[in-house]
Amino acid sequence: MRCPKCQHENTLEAKFCEECAATLAPTCGNCGSPVSSTAKFCSQCGHPLQPVADDTRFASPRSYTPQHLAEKILTSRAALEGERKQVTVLFADIKGSMELLADRDAEAAQTLLFDPVLERMIEAVHRYEGTVHRVLGDGIMALFGAPLAVEDHAVRACYAGLRMQETVTRYAEEVQRSQGVQVAIRVGVNSGEIVVRTIGNDLHMDYTVVGQTVHLASRMEQMAKPGSVLTTADTLRLAEGYLAMEPLGPVPVKGLANPVQIYEVTGAGAARTRLQAAAGRGLTRFVGRGVQLDQLLRAQRLAGHGRGQVVAIIGEAGVGKSRLVHEFLYSHQTADWLVLESNSASYGRATPYLPVIELLRRYFKVNVDDSTQSIREKISDRILTLDPALHVSLPPLLDLLDALDDEHPFRSLDPIYHRQYTYQAVTRLLLSETRAQPVVAVVEDLHWNDALTLGLLNELVVATQNVRLLLVVNYRPEYRDEWRDLPNYHQLRLDPLASESLADLLQALLGSNPSLTTLKSFLVERASGNPFFVEEIVRSLVDTGVLEGVRGRYGLAKPFLSFDVPPTVRSVLAARIDALPPGEKRVLEEAAVIGHDVPFTVLHAIRGLTEDRLRSLLDNLQAAEFLYATQIFPDLQYSFKHSLTHDVTYSGVLHERRRDIHARVVDAIEQLYTDRLGEQVERLAHHAMRGEKREKAVHYLWQAGGKAVARSALSDARTWFEQALGVLDALPRSRAALEQAFEIRLELRRVLRQLGEGRTMLECLREAEALAEWLEDDRRRGQVYALRTTVHSTLDELDEALVTGTRALEIAERLGDLRLRIVATSHLEQVYYYRGEYRHVFDNLAALPAGGVHEYFGMAALPSVFGRAYSIMSLAELGRFAEAAQYAAEAIQIAEPTQHVFTIGWAYFAASMLHLVKGDWAKALSQVEHWIAMLRTANVAMHLPWAVPASAWVLAQLGEAGEALNRVREGAQLLEHQAARGIVGHRGWAYGAVGRACLLLGRLDEARRLTDCSVESARRQPGSTAHALRLLGDIASHPDRFDAESAAAHYREALALAQLHGMRPLVAQCHLGLGKLYRRIGETEHARENLTTATTMYRDLEMGSWLDQGEAHMAKSGDMQPPVRSPSKSSTSGDIRSP
Known part of the structure; x- marks a missing residue:
């Protein structure tokens, strides 16, 4: 059963719509009896049931969609179908429509009450270039941003909601007076994503809802009070600053698990432009545009001397055109100038002269609540004071500000003369003002201006040459002006910010927290020098909890794992993409599927166009600054100018079409690069996986992983291997697939080992072991046992390691497998070393x-x-x-x-x-x-936790205190990270190395803490434990921490372990420590005995530097000092014995 409200298909037994909760089984509003969905009157009480829609006026979207918009949709229909769209959905209906029909003829009520309200709803939608998707009897459903994308769809939808409330309220007052009936509407708005499926000749659009986009909009309408507009936080985020909103708190919504934060839209906000909205939050630092600002100031000086100038600032959306104008206008340089600003709106083409009207309102200081008479007086007084000869300009100026009498002859002029007189009136006004004072006039966003405004600007530009007027305009690269040949015209091109300037901006936005270093690098790369994109991405990261703090002092609150293009940025880019002609748009989409870098030969192979035609389309995309040629030899290659443009283009293509293009790319690459497939293996893997060519995907992913391993690109290798296993899981279970899965897991295990991912590596091997069991393959079982041996030993599971290693050797011997024997023996060596x-x-x-x-x-x-x-x-x-x-x-x-x-x-x-x-x-x-x-x-991190501590020790030993301390800090941090991942391995020894460095540097507290970590980490490793105990003895022997009894006990324990395991150098070190200790407490005989043993062993072992130390202490032992008492004992000589 299809819902009459949102068109969602429900099950036959459904009583309420699963998508919008609308009633599916209608009942009579008077008596409550069930009624047929097609009945006009209740069969039980005769009450009228529903408005009778006018089949001719609201039969299909084509009948109520403006002609220019209908033609644009139909022209681009092929390129629009099958796309994801960021949209804002608006529902509006007449509150209590059933009650309005009571005691009235249904058709008369439709004509007198419903149709006029629907017309006003539809007019409001079309005023802001939305699409009325469906007329629902007593209301409408409208979309902003689909089928044609617009960059400010949320703002437009809310403006449309406010306008329909305003116009319907005025009409309702008339109805109240004439009919005694109260008419009110309610409006609900929500933003999200939909998928446009098909567009019919009648403009009817089939779509698929993503998430709760439509449902929430419908619920907002149902929850709205008559005369109000309700919306959600999703819309607020997109329209913040543009609208006045009153928070109503979190409200339970039927069909949703959690309450939804809702807002009432109470009016337009102070902001009309993106810059004004940003200013409400606080503008960021102005960076990287000093040269362009100087050029504007130079043009201003010329204009101030009567040589009028026209400056066109050209740049992509978000690059900083308006910010540059703002910094210029609000500098001290314009203090003595009359500044006139006007801002265009993205929907401004529907309103003739919209920027001119705004400029004149500011010039004449006309307020929104001024009466018509007040407006007339303000205009007349100012222009007649300026120049009485301007009285002939009064009618056109009054007409522009809607203050001219309806019966005035000017309103009935032929359109050609009407336009001519209007142009002359505005031009004369501005030129007259320049005789009184220098004027700077700003008209922004010419790419959104209507034809009449552009024509007036052409007239004004020609007239500026010899007056004190600086005209500043800005527009995007796709727009072309007609002034290039004029001597006083200058183009000022704004390119993306250089990396250094972008880094300054990020420093101002984020601050200097070290946790943000990687994020900053990512933003510099992804934002492609666009400050608006940077600011919106940062806002998005704050909203999603990735960043915490305040502007300029942010920190990373949680790992930055993935990135979604913010809806504000996505809307801007999607609107640019949708504005392309269908041919160019198709090429751009297929290029996006190929990748950020697009070989011409591959694009030509999959596109199916002649080479000349494809080159022509690519030339157009280059001119529009979507793509640029990055390589000519040996093969022509294009690249996306911005990474985010690539991302938005790609995400807009539906999965089914993406899959088809990816599959065609695989075939094309295999045919074009037959002899060089190894060079293309990563690209083939990427496209085969996304093209769902699963067997090929496994093959190429496996190859790509091996290639990455050879380059030591370990993270990349891990990704390739894991993706290959994911694809294999989707294939039917077969012996060949399981054998592949086994081998890939062994390859992945190599990578995980180098990355230090011990527990993950063990899980990987257990999965491989299960596969070997299923395959009943002894050799593979032996491989897994051998590899598990090294993992268990790294995780300090030495008993398990010995078991698995022994099993692997047994299998190798039984099978006569030399390869397996070598691997098992190598890993058992590690186990024996740790033991x-x-x-x-x-x-x-x-x-x-x-x-x-x-x-x-x-x-x-x-x-x-x-x-x-x-x-x-x-x-x-x-x-x-x-x-x-x-x-x-x-x-x-x-x-x-x-x-x-x-x-x-x-x-x-x-x-x-x-x-x-x-x-x-x-x-x-x-x-x-x-x-x-x-x-x-x-970038091989696994060995660093051992290498850096070793460096700290050696540098401290050689007296390089500063460098040693840096390495101590880095080493301790690396070891803490390793400990958090459960890896032991050589961690006990490494903690001892940084502890030794701290002792040599005199940092005794750190030395003790790190040595305790060494003892804890080496519990099952007697060799490392012995070294740590000897270090504890050295720390306890230090003059600032002297504890003779403790030192002797640690030396004895270390010595016993060293002797047990044949560690002769450590035995000598322990004797040296005991000798020094006994000498310090005055036990000469014990001192000489231990020092003699140490020096003898050093000599035998040819440990030259240690021999020098031992002999030096031997020489001193002939001149013994008086006994030194332990602070904690009255006497120690009787407690300490030479072993």
């Missing part, structure tokens, strides 16, 4: 067969480098430095030629650890800084 089983690590590597050095075997880094890395670090912990150095040289030699940052990173990480353990600080610094620079260049 402190350093000898086992090295033995595992030594047991592997030679060969396959340069093969990845599905790992994120070369196994040959990954395995050597853990052997290097293990040998260093064992004190086998020469062997570790040999493996380090091999690892770097293997890794460097790959140019694969993750692989190279492992080689440098291990080499750095070798030098750190040994105490070769200069070598360590060289390795670490090279490692960090490489990671930052390639």
